[in-house]
Amino acid sequence: MTTLNQTVQTQLAMKVRDLKKVFRKREGWVRAKVKEEWALKGVSFDVYQGETYGLLGPNGSGKSTLIRILSTLLVADGGQVQMMGLRLPQDENKLRRLLGRVSVDAAFYKKLSARENLLYAAQLYGLEPRAAERNAMQILERLGIESRRFGDPLEEMSRGMQQKIAITRALLINPPLLLLDEPTTGLDPKSRRDVQTFLEDLRAREGTTILLTTHDMAEAERLSHRIGFLAGGSLVAEGTAQSLKAQAGTDDLEEAFITLTGEDMGKDEEEDVER
């Protein structure tokens, strides 16, 4: 396997096989019809310990559905998931202690301060508040947030700062597995760079396994050891950025995506069937 650094191991951190999810929508009352929308049509892939695996796909391709299933927030309709040797849904309680997640929208109690939000999250995981606070300050510092902002309500912070707080929340529990669902979407270039650099540092320092979904080709190429192209709920192609470009006969990852999936990354959001 080609690596961006030396931390990738040979043990599997995540094994996903034939994962399926369908959303059913009832239409009408008297002669009700059930409309089925397949978000995942049998997705299979592996992620090795210490590896960053990037999932690229347009809106509606099934990225967020996949992350939600892996986060124990959605029940799959078929297939198997194994993470750090634990199975879903049987071992979901044990797995929750190993998973950190950052979603595209920084979900917080916006009226509460960063400190209050982070202490709430830390206590949910049973962490001692003072130790968690010290840890949070260190992570925030590395992400470039001044400690004086710690007491500010989230609603007074920029989108970039909120996303950095969200990353801090995910890392407070020091998870061996990090699920990142478009963590830099909507961030300004500096914040995006800060987050990307931080993730590289984290991987080098802690050997954290990362599953990253993104729209951003440059980000996927910079951060991922391997990349999977997800389109219409199916994993269409998989490999290193280099091998995918070679497979498509181009030196541009976006062109490789279009060639191999037949889809455009800027697909209309109305086609999004994700829940």
Next chain:
Amino acid sequence: MIERFFRPMWAFVFRDWHLTRRYFSWVVVFVFYAIVNSATIALIGKAQGDFRLTLTLLLGVLLWSFLSAMYNEIANSISYERWEGTLEYTFMAPVSRLIHLTGVSLFAVIYSILRTIVILVGLVLFIQTSVSGANLLGVLAVLLVASLAFMGLGLMAAILPVMSPENGAQATNIFQGVLLLVSGIYYPISVLPSWVQPLAYLSPATYALEASRKLMGISNPDSRPGHLVGAPLSAVLPELGVLLLMGVILIPAGLLVFHQAEVWAKRTGKLKRTG
């Protein structure tokens, strides 16, 4: 024990306390509204020159206000989380639903009792009715014991905002209204239609009201305006026993109902942010 049980439970109390603190001016406004609303009902007894009727109405409005606050806190904590998008993070945490909902209910009970005491003081001052001689500490003890059964029902009501964040929280008012209607909140159960009367015996509010009336001395023939003869706590042990039993049955029943709603939500993707 502390890490797995008490700290996560405390996290919910910590969160709800800070949220209440941030909205404190609105808390004051709504307590004022509750006093005004309650006074309009309690003054009906005053106009009749009947101190027993006044106290019956006073007790009724206090229980109404207590339950409103408690159910609103429980239901709103779910609907607010769906609005902010934090429900997914709460459900992702390695916290059992028992600890989660106990933490939410614990804050709801403490907050509702404090609020009810403030409303009682406000009402007594406004309508100039004496509660001297009433066993108010006994009433507080009844409220605490009844809270277990009310919590069980609150957990069932909390599924409404999971199903519909837009209307679910308000719909808990219907739930509470029906409960108090069949419990004889301002009147004896005997005035209810005969087919409704058996339902009164299934409601914890019936026993809470009956015990509180005895403790306040409303039904004691020796009570006089300005000097009530409240019963000792030992006089309401049968009601306390029934309330305790109801709590023992309704809390697991509430958890079971909530669990079913959670499974449904994870199949259909209803934990997702709505705001």
